[in-house]
Amino acid sequence: MTVRISAAAAMILTATIAGCSTPATENKQLPPVKPQASSLRDGFSTMDRLVEAARKESSLTVIGLPRDWMNYGEIIDAFSDEYGIKVNQVEPGASSQREIEAAASLKPDVFDLSLEVAVANASAFAPYRVQPWQDIPDNLKDYGGRWYAGYGGYMSIGYDPRKVAAPTSYADLLKPGYSVSLPGDPRQAATAFNGVMAASLSGGRAEAARGVEFFGRLKKAGNLAATQGAASAVVDWDYHNAERAAHEAGGDKPGWKVAIPGENVLSAYYVQAISKNAPHPAAARLWQEFIFSDRGQNLFLKGYARPVRMEALQMRGTLDRELAAKLPATDAKPVILTIPETDTAKTYLKREWGAKVG
Structure with missing residues (x-):
C-alpha cells in the first residue's frame, strides 16, 4: 500500500524534525572575559577561555621560587610545557618579606609567602578563589580569597x-x-x-x-x-x-x-596570592588553578611537601600513593x-x- 503525504504535511514534518535536532544552547553567547575576576566562573566561564586569555598574555613572572625548593623546578616546567607560557623567575632566593618589598620594582604576578607575611599584606593581593576552594581548610585561607595555603x-x-x-x-x-x-x-x-x-x-x-x-x-x-x-x-x-x-x-x-x-x-604552610597589580592577570589565575589541581598538588608531594589538598586527593583516589609513602609517617x-x-x-x-x- 502506498502512503501519500501532502506537500503541506511534508513541510510541517520537516520543520518539526529540524526543531528537535537543534540544541537548546546553540548560539548561546558567553560573557566577555574579565581577567581581574575573583573566580573562574565570573571571569572566564570555562578553563578553555582562561587558558586562551593566559596564552595571549604569553608570560608569567614569579618571585622567591628556587627550582630546588619543593620541586618548583619541575612545577614551573610542567606549567610552561602544558600551556606554552614563558615563566620569568626573579629573585628566586627572596624571603617572603623581600617578595613584598620588591614587588613595586620587579612586578611579580604571584607570590609564595609565609602565613604571617601574607596576612600582614593582604591588601596587596587580588581576590581569586581556585576551583577546589572547598578542599582548603578554613583556617588556611582568607575568606575573601586574597591568599590560601598551597603546601606545608x-x-x-x-x-x-x-x-x-x-x-x-x-x-x-x-x-x-x-x-x-x-x-x-x-x-x-x-x-x-x-x-x-x-x-x-x-x-x-x-x-x-x-x-x-x-x-x-x-x-x-x-x-x-x-x-x-x-x-x-x-x-x-x-x-x-x-x-x-x-x-x-x-x-x-x-x-x-x-x-x-x-x-x-x-x-605550617606556605600560602599563594595574586598581585593586585599583576601584569599578566589571566596567567596568574591559570598558575593558581594549576598548582591547586591534582597534578600540581602531587608535584609538591614529589618535593616532600604536604599538599594542602592531600586529604581530598586521598578521598578521591587521585593522591600519588607512591610519593605519599615517602613522607615521614605520623x-x-x-x-x-x-x-x-x-x-x-x-x-x-x-x-x-x-x-x-x-
Whole structure:
C-alpha cells in the first residue's frame, strides 16, 4: 500500500524534525572575559577561555621560587610545557618579606609567602578563589580569597641512626650521646623558631617559655650542637629532613632518618596570592588553578611537601600513593600557630633566649 503525504504535511514534518535536532544552547553567547575576576566562573566561564586569555598574555613572572625548593623546578616546567607560557623567575632566593618589598620594582604576578607575611599584606593581593576552594581548610585561607595555603610540612627530628637511637619524644634528645642542632638562631630564622615551638608542645599547645626552657636544658646537658655539621640530630621541617634522608639512602646503614614523635605535631604552610597589580592577570589565575589541581598538588608531594589538598586527593583516589609513602609517617594531630600566638612567642624568644640559652 502506498502512503501519500501532502506537500503541506511534508513541510510541517520537516520543520518539526529540524526543531528537535537543534540544541537548546546553540548560539548561546558567553560573557566577555574579565581577567581581574575573583573566580573562574565570573571571569572566564570555562578553563578553555582562561587558558586562551593566559596564552595571549604569553608570560608569567614569579618571585622567591628556587627550582630546588619543593620541586618548583619541575612545577614551573610542567606549567610552561602544558600551556606554552614563558615563566620569568626573579629573585628566586627572596624571603617572603623581600617578595613584598620588591614587588613595586620587579612586578611579580604571584607570590609564595609565609602565613604571617601574607596576612600582614593582604591588601596587596587580588581576590581569586581556585576551583577546589572547598578542599582548603578554613583556617588556611582568607575568606575573601586574597591568599590560601598551597603546601606545608610538619616539624620533625632528623637523626643519624649510626650514632643515636630513634627518638620517640623530644625528651629523648636530652639523653647522653645526642648532639642536637637547630637550623639557625630562633630569634632570626623562622625554621629554628618553629623548632623551639615544636619542642614545647604539650597537650596540643605550644608555649615559648617551655621551648626555651627545654633548649636551655639541652645546652646544660652538653647536647646542643653549635652547627648542623656536628649534630647527630636536627630539629627541622620534615620536607628538609626527608629530602636529606632520600639523598643519603642506600647501603646497609642509611645515613639519615626522620622521626615525628608525640600525639601532636607543629605544622605550617606556605600560602599563594595574586598581585593586585599583576601584569599578566589571566596567567596568574591559570598558575593558581594549576598548582591547586591534582597534578600540581602531587608535584609538591614529589618535593616532600604536604599538599594542602592531600586529604581530598586521598578521598578521591587521585593522591600519588607512591610519593605519599615517602613522607615521614605520623598519626600526630597537626597544630598550627595563630598569628597572635606567633607574635607573642617571638617577643618572648627575643627577650629570653640569650640569657637562658645563649
